[in-house]
Amino acid sequence: MRLIVVVGARPNFIxxxxxxxxLAEGGIDAxxxxxxxxxxxxxxxxxxxxxxxxxxxWFLGVxxxxxxVQTGTAMMRLEELFAAERxxxxxxxxxxxxxxxxxxxxxxxxxxxxxxxxGLRSRDMSMPEEVNRLVTDQLSAMLLTPxxxxxxxxxxxxxxxxxxxxxxxxxxxxxxxxxxxIEDRTVAAAYDLKPGGYVLATIHRPENTxxxxxxxxVATSLSASPLPVLFPTHPRTRPKLGAAGLxxxxxxxxxxxxxxxxxxxxxxxxxxxxxxxxxxxxxxxxMVGTPCVTVRRNTERGITVGVGAxxxxxxxxxxxxxxxxxxxxxxxxxxxxxxxDTEVSARVVTAxxxxxxxxxxxxx
Numbered sequence: 001m002r003l004i005v006v007v008g009a010r011p012n013f014i015x016x017x018x019x020x021x022x023l024a025e026g027g028i029d030a031x032x033x034x035x036x037x038x039x040x041x042x043x044x045x046x047x048x049x050x051x052x053x054x055x056x057x058w059f060l061g062v063x064x065x066x067x068x069v070q071t072g073t074a075m076m077r078l079e080e081l082f083a084a085e086r087x088x089x090x091x092x093x094x095x096x097x098x099x100x101x102x103x104x105x106x107x108x109x110x111x112x113x114x115x116x117x118x119g120l121r122s123r124d125m126s127m128p129e130e131v132n133r134l135v136t137d138q139l140s141a142m143l144l145t146p147x148x149x150x151x152x153x154x155x156x157x158x159x160x161x162x163x164x165x166x167x168x169x170x171x172x173x174x175x176x177x178x179x180x181x182i183e184d185r186t187v188a189a190a191y192d193l194k195p196g197g198y199v200l201a202t203i204h205r206p207e208n209t210x211x212x213x214x215x216x217x218v219a220t221s222l223s224a225s226p227l228p229v230l231f232p233t234h235p236r237t238r239p240k241l242g243a244a245g246l247x248x249x250x251x252x253x254x255x256x257x258x259x260x261x262x263x264x265x266x267x268x269x270x271x272x273x274x275x276x277x278x279x280x281x282x283x284x285x286x287m288v289g290t291p292c293v294t295v296r297r298n299t300e301r302g303i304t305v306g307v308g309a310x311x312x313x314x315x316x317x318x319x320x321x322x323x324x325x326x327x328x329x330x331x332x333x334x335x336x337x338x339x340x341d342t343e344v345s346a347r348v349v350t351a352x353x354x355x356x357x358x359x360x361x362x363x364x
Contacts, residue, residue: 003030008037008098017051022345031057035098046260074101095129103136118143119150120300167347168339175287185266195270201231214315215244221320223251273327291327308334
């Protein structure tokens, strides 16, 4: 089988880390197409280096823009690539704009689409990721789910159960395979912090950053944290945080440049608690055993709340502070969700080896 795997943003890179060697070992001829949705060294190159991901066979240089511009540009360039290469299938990963672009381009060319991380739902159509998930899943010939609830969601939406494969969470496999590599990393010390003596924060979603009142609530609650807060922040987000009252050094908060995957994993492992709006960080926190507070209206990673690893709160300073206090004092140990293990990539290979059945009409 010849497979093109489409990636474009940080979560994609993390997920294909354990996948690419497993595909090669399984006899699948797989190559990466990097759309360039995240295109600077901080957001892209460092993850390839940290995760030992093979260099992409194609780099499409899509860059930034509105959702429509980014998705449309990626779709046009991927269409040219797929038409020239004619792979047996195209794998898209997660829920970013490159995911949707890859699914659309492949489907228009009658190339079967395989969606890794299918079936997650937030039920919030204001989230661009939710739109990407829904459309991608409807276009996919094979749907690889990270949680059993994903199977239920897809079946309720009319997807043929024979196309659904519960493989588990590839993000979790990446964490588990990389924990030994960070065993001796003392990243917190570089910021004069001690393990268990700080809060780690990541806030980047438009749901929070595009609403001054919500961002101000986040800033207020972080500034009042009883422990120092380390806040890796992309330079493009800093002006918004400044307008919300959060400067580089504000109260308990210290804003720093983004860090690579392995350093971020070490910071998550050693934090007393994490405050985030990232889907991937919710999962990573669950895997490294650090209690998490998620500042969002909803989450497609509801299983992390269900097992007790995560607290979902609205962007109000009172709610965030209360949830953070609970996270910092909690002694709860949780069970890792089913199939969040080191065999996810092997299950993906097994599913692919069984063949990808084209959607109706592709055969003719």
